[in-house]
Amino acid sequence: MSESSMTVAGVMSGTSADGINVALVRIEKAQTSSNQAVASSLTHRGQNLPEACRGECPRHTGPLIELLGHAEYPYPRQVRAAVLAAMNSTHASVADLARLNFLLGELYSDAILSTQRRFKTKADLIGCHGQTLYHQGKPSDFLERKISATWQTGEAAIVAAKLGVPVVSDFRPADMAVGGKGAPLVPLLDYMLFRDAQVGRIVQNIGGIANLTAIPAGATAADVIAFDTGPGNMVIDAITEKLFGRRYDRDGKIAATGTVLEKIVSKLLRRTYFRQKAPKTAGREEFGRKFVDEFFRLHKGCRKQDIVATATALTAKSIADAVRRLAHGKAKGPKANFQEMILSGGGAKNPTLVNMLKQELAPLGVKVCLSDEFGLPSAAKEAVAFAVLAYETWHRRPSNIPTATGAKRPAVLGKISYP
Ligand SMILES: Nc1ncnc2c1ncn2[C@@H]1O[C@H](COP(=O)(O)OP(=O)(O)O)[C@@H](O)[C@H]1O
Numbered sequence: 371m372s373e374s375s376m377t378v379a380g381v382m383s384g385t386s387a388d389g390i391n392v393a394l395v396r397i398e399k400a401q402t403s404s405n406q407a408v409a410s411s412l413t414h415r416g417q418n419l420p421e422a423c424r425g426e427c428p429r430h431t432g433p434l435i436e437l438l439g440h441a442e443y444p445y446p447r448q449v450r451a452a453v454l455a456a457m458n459s460t461h462a463s464v465a466d467l468a469r470l471n472f473l474l475g476e477l478y479s480d481a482i483l484s485t486q487r488r489f490k491t492k493a494d495l496i497g498c499h500g501q502t503l504y505h506q507g508k509p510s511d512f513l514e515r516k517i518s519a520t521w522q523t524g525e526a527a528i529v530a531a532k533l534g535v536p537v538v539s540d541f542r543p544a545d546m547a548v549g550g551k552g553a554p555l556v557p558l559l560d561y562m563l564f565r566d567a568q569v570g571r572i573v574q575n576i577g578g579i580a581n582l583t584a585i586p587a588g589a590t591a592a593d594v595i596a597f598d599t600g601p602g603n604m605v606i607d608a609i610t611e612k613l614f615g616r617r618y619d620r621d622g623k624i625a626a627t628g629t630v631l632e633k634i635v636s637k638l639l640r641r642t643y644f645r646q647k648a649p650k651t652a653g654r655e656e657f658g659r660k661f662v663d664e665f666f667r668l669h670k671g672c673r674k675q676d677i678v679a680t681a682t683a684l685t686a687k688s689i690a691d692a693v694r695r696l697a698h699g700k701a702k703g704p705k706a707n708f709q710e711m712i713l714s715g716g717g718a719k720n721p722t723l724v725n726m727l728k729q730e731l732a733p734l735g736v737k738v739c740l741s742d743e744f745g746l747p748s749a750a751k752e753a754v755a756f757a758v759l760a761y762e763t764w765h766r767r768p769s770n771i772p773t774a775t776g777a778k779r780p781a782v783l784g785k786i787s788y789p
């Protein structure tokens with residue numbers, strides 16, 4: 371298939387279930403003969419991501435990307451409630467789930483159309499992650515077989531019909547079909563944008579769940595380590611909602627007035643998930659309602675703001691713990707030195723959380739900066755990633771990083787819906 375320049379819309383809605391992020395990305399023709407997406411380098415031009423140019427690998431000249439625009443669309447209140455109910459439910463109405471799939475298809479279409487109008491650009495291709503309702507990366511017993519499973523909803527056929535262009539969706543199952551955990555998939559973009567010959571970097575996204583991509587200095591794709599460190603905003607959001615009736619702790623203001631209950635954080639950090647080796651993935655199954663109920667039980671009689679501060683510290687310290695394990699070579703993969711952490715996701719907008727992280731990482735010699743400082747708005751990163759993954763799939767190239775997902779081999783990700 372010949373390689374072409376395309377404008378691709380990447381659409382993401384994460385486990386926070388806060389809404390839809392759309393990124394319009396221009397991806398230029400690749401000049402590499404390599405058929406391995408992971409081996410090609412994603413560079414960029416113009417004023418976008420100037421710093422990351424330092425990471426360009428001299429052996430390959432891969433596609434160029436340019437972020438043309440990014441927009442966020444919060445879910446209407448009732449839609450968010452329906453999504454959260456479906457995620458947390460052990461019993462759900464099949465009719466409602468089917469309707470939710472088609473409804474989200476409509477909302478994704480509206481979001482892409484609005485973004486196209488706003489930036490006066492039309493996409494040639496769409497990469498739509500969908501809303502995860504269930505993710506179980508590790509096989510477990512089910513009807514006498516070992517099964518792992520994932521489910522992203524948001525009907526791509528609706529999006530293809532409304533936008534009039536092909537849509538790549540359902541990225542995760544192909545990785546799981548070859549033994550991977552189906553996540554994380556963003557490391558491809560992290561590797562392409564942020565690898566550096568001299569600087570060891572950790573690219574840390576703080577969405578509902580927090581995940582990191584560790585890229586040692588001079589790394590090849592095979593050296594990349596990536597996994598979910600644990601809760602991102604998910605626990606903070608749930609606690610803030612319950613105690614203060616607000617969707618999230620805006621600008622970390624509540625946590626800033628509280629005192630962290632260190633003993634509780636230490637106790638929680640001893641849980642199996644945090645000590646497990648990578649690759650590992652987490653979701654609402656690990657840090658959703660059940661975890662939050664337990665979190666509350668540990669805080670009987672505590673001040674409300676202290677509970678929010680403690681939830682914030684749990685995120686910061688679990689990330690720092692993961693970095694410490696990496697630096698000491700306890701996590702699977704090469705022993706490495708890391709000098710920079712590049713933050714993205716909604717959690718990067720919480721200064722209390724970011725300051726806690728800075729304090730934890732300073733003794734390790736790791737400097738924390740925001741992906742915005744590299745020209746990539748922190749809220750846009752995952753949407754950009756799914757534009758790039760769609761582009762790779764459109765050209766029939768694999769885009770999972772097996773060391774990150776645990777897959778036995780690279781796989782072409784996703785399904786294509788035609789208009
Ligand atoms: N100004 C802010 N202050 C504090 N937290 C914020 C702010 N903006 C966003 N967030 C947090 O980021 C979350 C959304 O992050 P996002 O990266 O979209 O996660 P996901 O990928 O799981 O949808 C919100 O639920 C909220 O917790």
Ligand SMILES: [Mg+2]
Pocket residue numbers: 383384385386387388389390391
């Ligand atoms: Mg979100």
